[in-house]
Amino acid sequence: MSTITFDAVSHTFGERTVLRDIALQLTEHRIGIVGANGSGKSTLARMINGLVTPTKGTVTVDGLNVSRRAKEVRRLVGFVFTNPDNQIVMPTVQEDVAFTLRRRGLDSAEIERRTATALERFGLADHAEHPAHRLSGGQKQLLALAAVLVADPRVVVADEPTTLLDARNTARIQALLAGLEQQVIVVTHQLELLAEFDRVIVIEEGRVVADAAPSDALPEYLALIG
């Protein structure tokens, strides 16, 4: 597994401090991040691939400073957003997955092969040439995941990947995330997703208030909000 390190990270948007003095070393296979709306989870998650640069402190992925070497870090860290509509760039399913592999110095046969494998794996092979924006919400999130994983990142960060999905698709995405060899970091409000995870971090008003195995951290979080 990779090592993601937050070293004395604080962040302010204008006057508002949204993260305070975060120190974390993330090495576990599956890590969940929970917390109330506006507590700073997304801001924290986005720092891992440089979508947000901390105003204080540093974030590193396997020793690479994210703010200085964002481009390299983004090849190691795949990011799945809540709304897959914003992640889909190309008109058809197959093209969108292949798009991830452009500019990586692969020849077109290799791109085609890897794209086909990814579509097969996510049950999208039958939709390869369909317009991406006509897929169902669940299929779009599968496509987003396929488009991230086709590049074979070391870490997958997902910010509420199942919030827009129904129960069945949530279960499906959950199973896929849980089955990944890659290190997985999931932000979610659906606590049951995290039962089998290795570690759960609870954020409250920009601070880490609990950090333990789910069997300990989740009850603490429930007590906090209950």
Place this chain on the structure above:
Amino acid sequence: MIGLYSPGRSLIHRAPVLMKLALLSVGVVGAGLLSDAAQLSVGFAVLVALFALSGVPPVRAWQQVAPVLWLLVIAAPLQVLFAGWAVAGMMAGRLLLAVALAALFTLTTPVTTVLDGFQALLKPFRRWIDADRVGLLVALTIRCIPLVADIIREVLEARRARGTQGSLLALAVPVVVRSLYAADAIGEALAARGIDD
């Protein structure tokens, strides 16, 4: 709608993209030069033959061309009024022919192929133009059409649900705001996918 590729293996699907683009340009210019009904009917015969050869389902072809008919419904009567039936008919025919040719191109050519075509075309100029960027711009433009269409539909629905009617401005503001948000989010997603250099 633009960007709806209709998969197939016909001669037209397989023709090299730059050749198709060149022929399309010739076809569109040619359509504009047609000057009487006889020439126009030859043009339409060629068009029908091409569509038949491509094997694109007629429904798909119709979906592409139908929106232009609305334009003609408005424009043609004006032309009739100002210039007479003959001129109006020719104008409508030429326009329809050109649009149908363009539709045939988009229906038989995946966007990725168009991007690769652009790349090849712009290669001699690569010191001044980044072909990848141009390609990405084209792809994103095509992508944004259904996205903005969805936003407009949702805003209209929300308006109806709240029982508010109102000015064009009341429609335009949420549409523009949401489009800007979407653009922001897409930019972020592009960065996350490593396309921001």
